[in-house]
Amino acid sequence: MTNSVLLDKNTHKYTRIKTERGAQYGEAINYIPVVADELSQLALDYPVYFMKNNQTGQFELFALTGFDEGQNLFLQKDIWQATYVPLHIQRQPFKLGVGNRLSNNSEQTQLAVTINEQHPRVSNSEGVQLFDENSEPTAYLTNVSEQLIKLMNGGERTTAFINTLLKHDLIEAVQLNITQPNGKTQGYNGLYSIAADTLQQLSAETLNVLHSMGYIQACHLIICSSGHVQKLVKWLHDLK
């Protein structure tokens, strides 16, 4: 477990964040949690799949970045091979936490930005400042706050999206068969995508409802995104 503390303009007045990409910042991971709101950007670069959470069995949305644990094919010599970097990566080492209770209303809690002070991005000498000389948030911090809000709201929207898809049997298991550089074929289980056949057969009425929520477009983005697997395989072979 990481220890996050509330971000405070006094405590963290001189705290800086290193913003370059790299494996040393915990980015060597082969899948990244994403939210449906990111789909239009993600679909240009990443294969996006549903996977089940190991603890809850519930579906979540992920961008696939590699085929083995610790393998992020997008990260080559610390340069990220895509124009868009998922919010989950960008927002490190921050997340939203529950802030101090308002003194006059104990029922209410407030969301606040927290920081993992042990994160390798955190520094006192290098990187971007969080607060300026007037103790006001810098543009960087303001941007991070917006990303965190986006992730939180997007998370809820993604759950609703997934539940609707499940209700209409629109999620199905896919098996990826990857030819490894040694020539052997390796199968990957645990990935799920849109059931394209079922999508085709939806009634006009259902289609309309799902379309008005933006779900149909999201489905097509996910279907198309799987084409990027070929690019990942090519990168995998180029590594050798």
Next chain:
Amino acid sequence: MNDDIKSIVIVGGGTAGWLSAGIIAAYLQKHHSKKINITLIESSDIPTVGVGEGTWPTMRRTLKDMGIRESEFIQKCNVSFKQGAKFAKWITGEEDDYYYHPLELPTGMYEHNLATSWLTKNEPKLPFAQYVSAQQSICESGLAPKQITTPEFSAIANYAYHLDAGLFATFLKNHCIDNLNVKHIVGTVVGVNNCTNGDIKSVSLNNKIEIAGDLFIDCSGFKSLLLGENLGVGFKSCKDVLFADSALAIHMPYKDDEPICSHTLSTAQTSGWIWDIGLQTRRGIGHVYSSKHISDEDAKQQLFDYLNINKDQQSEYKVKKLSFEPGHREKFWHKNCVAVGLSAGFLEPLEASALLLVEISANFVAQQFPANRHVMNITAQRFNRTFSYRWERIIDFLKLHYMLSKRTDSPFWQAHCHQNTIPQSLKDNLSLWEFHTPSDNHFDHSQEVFPAASYQYVMYGMGFTGSSELYGNSESYFKKAIALVNNNQQVTQKLLNKLPTNKELLVQINQFGMQQI
């Protein structure tokens, strides 16, 4: 001639009644356009027996076919997973005496029957179940048969359920009424009205309602109201083979942090055996015994001894007594009436065959549903032939658990091992198996209730060795066999590392549910 079968009347609202209603309704609705009305009459004043807390893996398909969500079933019926049975003290009666009958088939059962390899090349001496499957190790470690990410009804290791029969009947009832269009009538049958040809025309209820039907399914329990009482079909006792005729049942809440077993534990006693079944919130425990060999008082004492409950605490526990005649009806389908469940027969629940028989009986009725009264006689004949065979094979298989025992500590065990009490069909098979290991070719039907794999687990679990002149196998067989066994040990290690405990998985399922895919 219009004698089409258009309506089914099921008498009895216990597990057998609702399970039959659900299986038949779901099947007919899925496969046929013709509408068959199904009515179930449930008495409000006859309590259900509510035994049968163990199922077979077949229940997974049965529930799925009925359109039930497994997560909901597990959440509402106090369900836990069952991966087989552990038989303790059946061979010598010593403390370390046990063997497993897991639900997984032996590795490579159909291609490379590993039994010969186990009998002749098993070094170091592993128990048979452990030699051929990972499941004994999984059970001994208290692990679940799957993970929270495994879809509903899918398994990593084959599994069935332990369930609360009362909750299960209510759950099925709601599903049948809400989703399968089964008509539910509350009332006690006080009269059965027959046609001149001897068929049942209708049943009269205590609230003056009369319910007519084309096909009647008797799920009235031990009473066998329609088939036994009304149509006078006789009963065939098998007390000369299987002596158990009484049971004492008790519920035990868990102590804090007590694990939930994912297998049935069956512990032999001097004149019977004790079942121990773990549900989510309690254990269901019972002593099945032969009243000829032990008094109710002594049987009860053995039950309390098993549970470590001393004399002054015993009055706090409610013990339910059940008496039964082991055996079955001479036939099960007569005229326009078929008996399903206890009304057809009952045997000691040593291999949890009660609910299985309900499933396969109801499936038979659904899949071979007679179009009209005329052809029903043919269907009835076939049903009777099939199920007479099934009952005989179940009796054989239960007897196997006793007759291979080396226990001589009581008249009960001595009588069980006496040649005169062993059916000829079982003796014949065992004679063959002196020289061959059991294979499915040794049985009449391609689908047996207890296939060769079950016989292997019990026979070799109980130390049956066969003759020294066992038919040998080729070099290439042993090569493959050894590879399979080694692989099995590796798979076992992997599963032990990745499976959650049975209790952990049940907590997760209650909190999150499982996915359908």
